[in-house]
Amino acid sequence: MAMVCLSDFEAYAKKYLPKIAWDYFAAGADDCTTRDENILAYKRIRFWPRMLRDVSVMDIRTKILGSEISFPVGIAPTGFHQLAWPDGEKSTARAARAMNTCYIASTYSTCTLEEISTAAPGGLRWFQLYIHCNRAASQQLVQRAEALGFQGLVLTVDLPYTGKRRDDIRNGFCLPPHMKVKNLEGAFEVCKMSPLDPSVTWNDVYWLRSLTHLPIIIKGILTREDAELAVRHGVQGIIVSNHGGRQLDEGPATIDALVEVVEAVQGRVEVYVDGGIRKGSDVLKALALGAKCVFIGRPALWGLAYKGEEGLQDVLRILQDEFRLSMALAGCASVSEIGKHLVQFSKL
Amino acid sequence: MAMVCLSDFEAYAKKYLPKIAWDYFAAGADDCTTRDENILAYKRIRFWPRMLRDVSVMDIRTKILGSEISFPVGIAPTGFHQLAWPDGEKSTARAARAMNTCYIASTYSTCTLEEISTAAPGGLRWFQLYIHCNRAASQQLVQRAEALGFQGLVLTVDLPYTGKRRDDIRNGFCLPPHMKVKNLEGAFEVCKMSPLDPSVTWNDVYWLRSLTHLPIIIKGILTREDAELAVRHGVQGIIVSNHGGRQLDEGPATIDALVEVVEAVQGRVEVYVDGGIRKGSDVLKALALGAKCVFIGRPALWGLAYKGEEGLQDVLRILQDEFRLSMALAGCASVSEIGKHLVQFSKL
């Protein structure tokens, strides 16, 4: 079977992963409306491409928080990579480094931050954080990440409680005994749902600020009001995200929310988006609407499920080629030429 | 089979109820467009959730006409509960009381008001009334209900004649011989359709007012004009309802009509809504659009069909958990924080 586009990897993963793992990765909250909307919303955006521009030399690099990446696609934080591939997050880290892009390692990794660092020294990595009831545990994680050279801290704010994912309930989802949420070992027992602190508020961003010199990126913002608050609380970046449709169902597609957030932020901080990216042209759309970079979640897992580090590189390379081609066909030779004029929301 | 969400109960009921009973409960008028629209209209409403609010302590209680209920979901009046479960409305009354919510008992109950009262003393109950040609019969029902401690009178106004439900006609629907519309025994013969009085007008609300000290809630209003009339005729509450899509087909979905009614009423009386509630987040949407409480019809019957009182409690508990979770994920810690800002009608 030729792996031509990302849905080929999806089909592979669905076929070869254990059902409980596939279901966990695929899960959306409730009716999965938002999970699916993330994808459908991209299809409602039309390009209005320009012709006869010199696109013989294409430059698809960009910078996020000052670091150059080979193209504006990073790896979103997702949990439990060993469910997809035995080497887990170590493979993810290696693939991201090989493709010269950014990998956001999840708190819920099945490898430790130290293992991830050692697996791919020098790679650009951010660390994703939940604030736990046990604040000392969170503080320790932040300081470990900073010490290990992670270059950004991604605070997830849309999970005061875990969303209701029906298939996980039916399956009684739980990590197999030989896998562990290693970063948290000792601190808590993960299969007991959500040891996270639901009392967290904007003030805790100041607390987090006091713990680290790393830039703080806030993940899970969907409204202009919260975007404004994020800027006012001094974060360096915002990831527009609905947690892949796994938290509150029937919220907006992230690409729709991006428009609101970009308008509110007015360039004061960098804005990124995740959710629903399935083709290079989706990346182009997100950038045209103001995202500095996008992050992929499930497609990265499908790549891992296919062939570990190599499979994830395949996924990234396909996205890279498709992005470059769609840029050229839209008449843009470099990322700086991408703008709002390229796209229009279809009313249908 | 795990009962995870309300559609699990629907599937169970469809599988295990006699076809004639399932068809009767499921029936909509004509093409069932409005029945289905009630559900689809909820799916067109998008949440715009807020983050980083303290949702560690959740308060989902509310009050209807001064009585506290554990969460804003009551049991709508539906007929013939013995078709779903041998104990019929007695089980319904017990489940509602156990969950500390309101049960609107139907005129077309298969248990008497007295049996219902005795089954669950102290429960919060309203009585649903049609005005019959035989006014004395209606008067007697009102006075029995008041005497038995029912705390509200729900006048259904959308059934001057019974809607055309094709499957009931094909099935020749009729109660089995061992069931009776006990409240009306002697007074009329129910399988002869509609002994209801189609000449009823707004003036009859004054007549009803003269019979009882109970608050009057009018059920079946869909337009702003009728909402205004209801307020002017001194009712205490309005249930926006299209009778589950069983009367005039191709009227508005109730959640769409709610917006009109709430705008017309301007807080002068309480407004409730029924029809199409299938998830806790639907309750959140209805409250965001101005409903004080919602009522569930068919899902309560599915609960009964599953395991009687216990099954109905399961249904209510799932809705309660889902409602609480969706509130928290939307950033609301108490019902008073729910507002219009949370939702937007999708144009798609």
Place this chain on the structure above:
Amino acid sequence: MAMVCLSDFEAYAKKYLPKIAWDYFAAGADDCTTRDENILAYKRIRFWPRMLRDVSVMDIRTKILGSEISFPVGIAPTGFHQLAWPDGEKSTARAARAMNTCYIASTYSTCTLEEISTAAPGGLRWFQLYIHCNRAASQQLVQRAEALGFQGLVLTVDLPYTGKRRDDIRNGFCLPPHMKVKNLEGAFEVCKMSPLDPSVTWNDVYWLRSLTHLPIIIKGILTREDAELAVRHGVQGIIVSNHGGRQLDEGPATIDALVEVVEAVQGRVEVYVDGGIRKGSDVLKALALGAKCVFIGRPALWGLAYKGEEGLQDVLRILQDEFRLSMALAGCASVSEIGKHLVQFSKL
């Protein structure tokens, strides 16, 4: 099989008619988009019903061009009724008279005007006319109809050439040898397509006017401009029609065009509509939008196919019952209470 609604008759006809006859009746032009739109457009209209009106005495009668009919549904002109039932148009005439409504007999009848008249003396009938190249033949038809007591002349204007109906071409559609277009016998040979005159213009309305004292109703108008021209040329009525979607495909649904025409006409002449009526509530919608009466085409043929005169009466009676019920449920006790306030075009 119980015959509960019109689609039951459709299913019956599809099952029992010879394929060539079914296909001919069912045919739409090209992709059948307009044929199907006629029906879908009704589904996009929402009722906003009023409650607590006295609907104990229902009056569903109306008048068209001064003649009272039992309810606002007549029989549209369609050809070749013997394809549906051996007695053909004689059965149609009898059923229409029995139900006290108007039957528009087609030029392409398989019975003569005289046979139709004799079959149901005293029935309210209009005659549908094409203008043929052979004007003498048209003149003779008009005068025969007038002499036989037909009370209106319906000039069809949307068939300068026959639309492209793919199935008829594939089937090589042609009347069976024992059927004849009796009104035209001798005058032309019907299976040779369209002996109609494509040079007809508005001036020919004056010519027609000069031939007869009958009121002239023009059938096939879809735009406000043509409606204005019709009024100016002195017609008495307009039937908004797209020939059941059999002529120009991808024109407007008739219920959508009705709105335009009614607005243009401003009450100066009566406006009717055909196409897509499948339920009593569709009739209510058409009247709410300004039609004085509707005409049914294919459903009448299904009724004939089911049981001839009796089957057509069944169809009409179902429509009558449904119309009365939907009026009552919308809060109207008589046709004069029906108005624009009852309906709204859904944007979905």
Place this chain on the structure above:
Amino acid sequence: MAMVCLSDFEAYAKKYLPKIAWDYFAAGADDCTTRDENILAYKRIRFWPRMLRDVSVMDIRTKILGSEISFPVGIAPTGFHQLAWPDGEKSTARAARAMNTCYIASTYSTCTLEEISTAAPGGLRWFQLYIHCNRAASQQLVQRAEALGFQGLVLTVDLPYTGKRRDDIRNGFCLPPHMKVKNLEGAFEVCKMSPLDPSVTWNDVYWLRSLTHLPIIIKGILTREDAELAVRHGVQGIIVSNHGGRQLDEGPATIDALVEVVEAVQGRVEVYVDGGIRKGSDVLKALALGAKCVFIGRPALWGLAYKGEEGLQDVLRILQDEFRLSMALAGCASVSEIGKHLVQFSKL
């Protein structure tokens, strides 16, 4: 099997062509959204036809760049006609001449320009050009075409790189060994993708202008901005095209883009459109929206696949008959009567 409409030819071609050839002709870029949108967009346009116009004498001829054609449908440039029929472009040229219309021969023909010319002397033909890295090769092609009597030069501008067509990648699409891109023989090796020059800009239109006296038509324009640039750079015509949806996926349907381009051009040059034409009424829509003529791509190939020259004539004749009929049914007797008033974009 009767060949009644263009989809009959499509079905035939799908059934009888080798899969690799069918897939190549059918291919769209990525998800094929734009390919399919080209067709769907036509279905969203509604006619508002006028009645009682004299349509007894129909004149469907038009002129493009001064040359009369029998009706406003020409043959768009598509490659590799020998994949559809052994005689390839020679058959295409003969069919176009027989039907008295314009054939735009592709650079990627499997016959030489000389063979095409010889096959149908005197036919109206334009030559489609890509600008290659090897400019001398392009210049030579232009001069050969001009010398052979081609009357227009169509510069394709939407293919700086080849779009990603998944099926072609899966199939490893490549011409069979006995077929050659004969016009380019010696100059390049075609299965190595895109020897085209991606550095081409508007200035190269001046270069092209300097090579030839032929009118230049620019193909692949979708925006008003590029239409303005085309006019300013002195072209004689614009073909609104998205390359049959084979280049940038999720761009606009061509009929939607046509509206933009026509508005920008304001009659200064002729505007044509290709993509999605499947019925005569589609041609009428395109003309109503301002196109001077349309071009068909895939349907021409289906005609070839059916019966070579004869099959393509069948396709053209069906389109011609359908176009004439839809014009008449819309109330237009000549192309000059077609206008914007005939159509409206449906909001649904």
